[in-house]
Amino acid sequence: MLFSKVNNAHLALAAVSKELDEHPEWKKYLINIGGTFNWRNISGTNRLSAHSFGITIDINTSYSNYWQWDCDCKNEDAKLTFKNRIPMGIVHIFEKHGFIWGGRWLHYDTMHFEFRPEFYAK
Numbered sequence: 001m002l003f004s005k006v007n008n009a010h011l012a013l014a015a016v017s018k019e020l021d022e023h024p025e026w027k028k029y030l031i032n033i034g035g036t037f038n039w040r041n042i043s044g045t046n047r048l049s050a051h052s053f054g055i056t057i058d059i060n061t062s063y064s065n066y067w068q069w070d071c072d073c074k075n076e077d078a079k080l081t082f083k084n085r086i087p088m089g090i091v092h093i094f095e096k097h098g099f100i101w102g103g104r105w106l107h108y109d110t111m112h113f114e115f116r117p118e119f120y121a122k
């Protein structure tokens, strides 16, 4: 898969992957990766997705919740109820290595992890 080497993003992802390998009980969430590099806009907007920069990974979409799927709409003003099936242990490992989690957004996207070099301690 394609992942950026800018700011050592690829090393951060490798560190995440190594730690996740120690948790076979989470494997079902981590197979069939939803995607990494993909030049595209955020669904329903004219804004470029972070996937366009190769710093973002979507884990298995089968266990993910995305606000647009849950409300069956693209209305950013819709009233949303947060849902999540991703174990927080997975989230904590990504966060430890400098990724932010889409599950923390008002417009939640629980499959989505995005590398932020300012949070990455080398």
Ligand SMILES: [Zn+2]
Residues within 6 Å of the ligand: 051, 056, 057, 058, 109, 111, 112, 113
């Ligand atoms: Zn994503």
